[in-house]
Amino acid sequence: MTQSIRSKKILFLFTELSGYILNSFENALSSGFDIHVINYPVNKEAPFKFTKNKNIYYCDRDQFKSSHDLSIFIKNLNPGAIFISGWLDKNYLNVIRNPSIKFKKILMLDNPWRGTLLQNLWAFYFKLFYKSKFNCIWIPGEPQLKYAIKLGFKKKDIFEGLYTCNNKIFNLKNTLSLTNKSKVLLFIGRYSEEKGIKELWQNFVSINSTLDSKWQLWCVGTGNLWDNRTLDKNIKHFGFVQQEKIIEIISKAYIFVLPSKYEPWGVVLHEMVSIGKPVLVSDNVGSSSCFTNNGVNGFVFSHKKENDFKIKMKKLMELSNDELKKMGKESVNLSKRISVESWVQTLNKIYD
Template sequence: MKIAVLWTELSGYMNACLKKLAAMDGVELFVASSCINKDAPFDELTFAWIENHFQWHGSVDANRLIPLLENFQPELILCANWHYQGYRKTLRHFKGQSIRVFTSDRPWLGTPRQWLGVFISRFYLHPICEAMFVAGERQRVFAKKMGFSQRKILHGLYSCDHEKFASIYFERKKQQIEARSFLFVGRFVSEKGLDTLVNAYQRYRQQAVDPWPLKCYGAGPLQPMLDGIPGIECKGFCQPDDLPKKFMEANCLILPSTFEPWALVVHEATAAGMAVIASDAVGATAHLIQDDYNGYVVETGSAEELAGAMLNYSALPPAARRIIGENSYLMSLQFTPRRWAETVLSIPKRINGKTYEKPTIEH
């Protein structure tokens, strides 16, 4: 099957999913993506294996993209975002030639803008796509409201490089000494809730008998907010290949975002057997965190609740924290690159009954 993936910025998780899809017998890939984001400066060599790769900067030039796709002749087009005019023009061009699928991690919030989107979707969205591939239940609600039937809504849009992070979980199980520290991974921007994070950590540090350090990995304009705070170690941006070993050096992920449609880092942490404390604005919490089972979900913007969760977790006996890590790993198995690839290949059957034959994956 010839599959074109029209994306925004590529990242480590998408690289893992695309590689697994490319390993399917008979699959040929074409990838379009924007250039590397300076706030998430992934090594471009990570994606060098992609032979058919069209990169754009600023905006999508459909006049350049369409001829490339005409030459490739995709049977399926998976498109990351309907907000790019060039991608919309491209999908209109391939009506009747390819199965067109939009992806979405936007949860249903019932805002006026979303209600407007529901109203115009029959004129704006349905003419250029046949199905939606969404992250989880919160996103399925939105797709359903926009008029897509259950058969045309696919789940499991995001998966981390599960094998890579799970190896940390199995390594962690062999260790006798646990890594007693908290971890934050993300861009240093306001929507990540950095003000709440700093406030909560300072509260935690004042109340804890033996406070754990907070290690922060990322890049962005708000880095000075983290500098000079006792106990906070600002480590800078971490390349995807180096991130698993950083997870080995911590015990619990903290993510106090004010807006986070999904947050792939939650899946990475659970696959690595870590506890997770996250705000209820983080979309992945609905699927990957259960209170007192593998972490805590706290109210968005509440430094008091976040500090309390940090205190509760760090005060648990080591044996209880070990069980929480095991529970996290079990939760992570809901999403894998293999499941992602198989879901993509199931789309023709779901849409028109055509089955992709012999979907085997190399290991």
């Protein structure tokens, strides 16, 4: 096999798949890449049903019982580059350290730098035993940049834009006219502590009780807080919804809220600004650094500031329709900072 043919063959050692990453793979395929993916089973809390392109080759992670099995598969595949999703899978890491695996290796990382003792220790350990095995690193954006540097990567070897939303689904053409929006706040995510959903329910009920014209809060998702969800006549719990059916729900909502206490990136924010939603997000949402401009397309709040979440939610709910529409237009402008096209361009730069 010639180098020119092999140079477009790439392998992703992945964890859980998502609709947006599959869309990115499909666009790379259209740009001449031969894509192979090893991936984990679907998350039970988010059992999305994916339509996989038959020209992209997927293998279940469970097929490989050891790093030796993975090494044999990789050497037979003979890819031009290997993209590794983080470091949770020890067999993935063992393959990277295997001296017989000489292909270009790229680390994909979405953890933000938090400066914890564990992160500092791991950064030191990684530089000693793994850094030399990787050619470069691909991160979502600014919140991960410091971590990449701490791991020993030089700025020229750090690429941003790892995640982008599925623009086939999330775009203005797939939503109703702005004039049809109802007074609805929308949350999409897991029902879990780190998503800040309990505070969302509490603040909404409190604020709504003071308003003459009531809002509704629509929540899409499931998780370990489902059985303890707040029941209120103005809160609607949809449960888990497949992606192809979620647009109808999104199109009828006015404002998107993501109050996470920890969110390494949050592609859902990119999805919502692409559709033209004003947003209310916490400063713990990694993608807020890219897709929000505080006071312009919504508000960013801090869980560390007392009542900041509640104050900014109330402020947003009291804005006029014209003010919300203006924010929605600004969201669309910000959404263009990362795209599927830029994702493929970065993939080519990394490979070259």
